[in-house]
Amino acid sequence: MVKAKRIERVAALSKLLADHPYRLFSFSYFCKKFAIAKSTLSEDVLAVKSGLELYGLGKVETVSGAAGGVRFIPGHLPEDDAAFLEELAARLTSPDRILPGGMLYTTDILCHPETVVRLGEIFMLRLQELAPDCIMTVETSGIPLAMQTARAFNVPLVIARHTSDITEGSTVNINYVSGSTKVIQNMAMPKRALQPGSRVLIVDDVMKGGGTAKGMIALAHEVGAQVVGKAFLIATAAPDRKLVEDYTAFFTLHNVDEEQQKVTLEVNK
Amino acid sequence: MVKAKRIERVAALSKLLADHPYRLFSFSYFCKKFAIAKSTLSEDVLAVKSGLELYGLGKVETVSGAAGGVRFIPGHLPEDDAAFLEELAARLTSPDRILPGGMLYTTDILCHPETVVRLGEIFMLRLQELAPDCIMTVETSGIPLAMQTARAFNVPLVIARHTSDITEGSTVNINYVSGSTKVIQNMAMPKRALQPGSRVLIVDDVMKGGGTAKGMIALAHEVGAQVVGKAFLIATAAPDRKLVEDYTAFFTLHNVDEEQQKVTLEVNK
Known part of the structure; x- marks a missing residue:
């Protein structure tokens, strides 16, 4: 089992989302991948979202509900x-x-x-x-x-x-x-x-x-x-x-x- | 001027590196983009490097010297x-x-x-x-x-x-x-x-x-x-x-x- 610091997890999460534009990842996919609770994932997603948006690198959207998840949409300044x-x-x-x-x-x-x-x-x-x-x-x-x-x-x-x-x-x-x-x-x-x-x-x-x-x-x-x-x-x-x-x-x-x-x-x- | 937290900067850095496989970015490019000192950038690069490598998402290489910089090479488990x-x-x-x-x-x-x-x-x-x-x-x-x-x-x-x-x-x-x-x-x-x-x-x-x-x-x-x-x-x-x-x-x-x-x-x- 990989034991990562939060900042390392956020680097990996950012890369995974950016690599797959428009793909809706379920929250449980990332919870399992990173072995973290959903509340922790939500914080990590927010960090990626604000980091990418601050520098005009695209948007991170979360979709709630049973069929929900998180996805990345490329963007530029x-x-x-x-x-x-x-x-x-x-x-x-x-x-x-x-x-x-x-x-x-x-x-x-x-x-x-x-x-x-x-x-x-x-x-x-x-x-x-x-x-x-x-x-x-x-x-x-x-x-x-x-x-x-x-x-x-x-x-x-x-x-x-x-x-x-x-x-x-x-x-x-x-x-x-x-x-x-x-x-x-x-x-x-x-x-x-x-x-x-x-x-x-x-x-x-x-x-x-x-x-x-x-x-x-x-x-x-x-x-x-x-x-x-x-x-x-x-x-x-x-x-x-x-x-x-x-x-x-x-x-x-x-x-x-x-x-x-x-x-x-x-x-x- | 964008004022970002370290974790947000790392999310952006990870995305920028992963988006451009094999491209050698100069350290000064990122120092200017993020308005940070080279020592701070070095720490951020290390966080991205260990984050991506921990999850088998690729390698981050730093090249030292005047023509040096940092680049990403895709990888998978x-x-x-x-x-x-x-x-x-x-x-x-x-x-x-x-x-x-x-x-x-x-x-x-x-x-x-x-x-x-x-x-x-x-x-x-x-x-x-x-x-x-x-x-x-x-x-x-x-x-x-x-x-x-x-x-x-x-x-x-x-x-x-x-x-x-x-x-x-x-x-x-x-x-x-x-x-x-x-x-x-x-x-x-x-x-x-x-x-x-x-x-x-x-x-x-x-x-x-x-x-x-x-x-x-x-x-x-x-x-x-x-x-x-x-x-x-x-x-x-x-x-x-x-x-x-x-x-x-x-x-x-x-x-x-x-x-x-x-x-x-x-x-x-």
């Missing part, structure tokens, strides 16, 4: 998030990111763990009231960001594919028209990946015309699920008319001037 | 990991996962945040001494697991593609032969995604013949990087001779009997 997004904007507008065709190289940012964890948590904080019960994306480049958003909400991720030769059992398939290139494409997902009635939040790296997002919405509808929100790292300013409405984007990409080597990007509050 | 893998094996052998052709439906497991976070950390714990400086996978189903392994090591993820029409700037392309189906396939990655001399750990969901892993090794060699390890969720027992050696797999899939609806899967210690 708004000024820290604003500084993080401004810094990311500065990195994104570096001329060496300009790709032929006026797009930006973002792969390194989308594959950097601390960055996508942070972005996923900011999406969660901005879209909390949508209460999604799953996150949906389409292969490939948006998957890490979508995964970390799923982690921040503690809900499963659903990945749609561009090919229909998936070895994932029976699939649902749709055709959609790309909003920017007007090419007809295919999108598929395993039938059992999404339940009817699910509340789906779409997450992807870039939205131009909105055709891909519209395709995901059609795929979700096909199985009787409901799309409650769409969130992107970057939305391009052009075309002005998108195929989807009511979306969230961290950045608006106004212009990539290949000749002048200049990127114009705006941070959305 | 070996018995907890063994129980977790046994439970996952029980889920994987459920007959409703059997797909035509003798494979298993694993998408839900590979897209469940808490499960892949845990698996990523176990890979890190088992392969720590390889000291990779990046994780590599190929689209699509292994990406969430590879992402969380990258997070546990705090190193970037590199995603290879099966198509060469990537809008990620100039690419490196190779052809490879699938180990199980003997079909020639293409694999590509952005040239700037991987630096010469990098120590690459390959992570994927399933290895059958090893052709895809061999393709990733060729891709890494093409840019002068070195593959230091290969890690999979599942390796199939057949074929016995794989195209790659020295790999790690959580599970060995011995047989999927479609007629008897029986899956034989072994947990690798």
